[in-house]
Amino acid sequence: xxxxxxxxxxxxxxxxxxxxxxxxxxxxxxxxxxxxxxxxxxxxxxxxxxxxxxxxxxxxxxxxxxxxxxxxxxxxxxxx
Numbered sequence: 001x002x003x004x005x006x007x008x009x010x011x012x013x014x015x016x017x018x019x020x021x022x023x024x025x026x027x028x029x030x031x032x033x034x035x036x037x038x039x040x041x042x043x044x045x046x047x048x049x050x051x052x053x054x055x056x057x058x059x060x061x062x063x064x065x066x067x068x069x070x071x072x073x074x075x076x077x078x079x080x
Contacts, residue, residue: 015056
């Protein structure tokens with residue numbers, strides 16, 4: 001089974017976690033834990049969904065939509 005490259009995951013981890021910290025004031029550990037435990041992150045790990053080809057801003061929006069609605073698919077970018 002194909003996997004999303006570790007380098008790609010590290011890039012998304014840094015970018016999305018930074019966005020969480022800046023916008024919501026989480027400390028780094030809490031932001032990392034929250035992101036990694038999200039459905040958004042599981043979708044990002046799935047190479048067949050190709051979420052890793054999207055901008056980190058879209059992934060952040062998915063995470064944010066998941067926090068608000070419970071479903072990352074409610075992101076304005078996914079619904080559009």
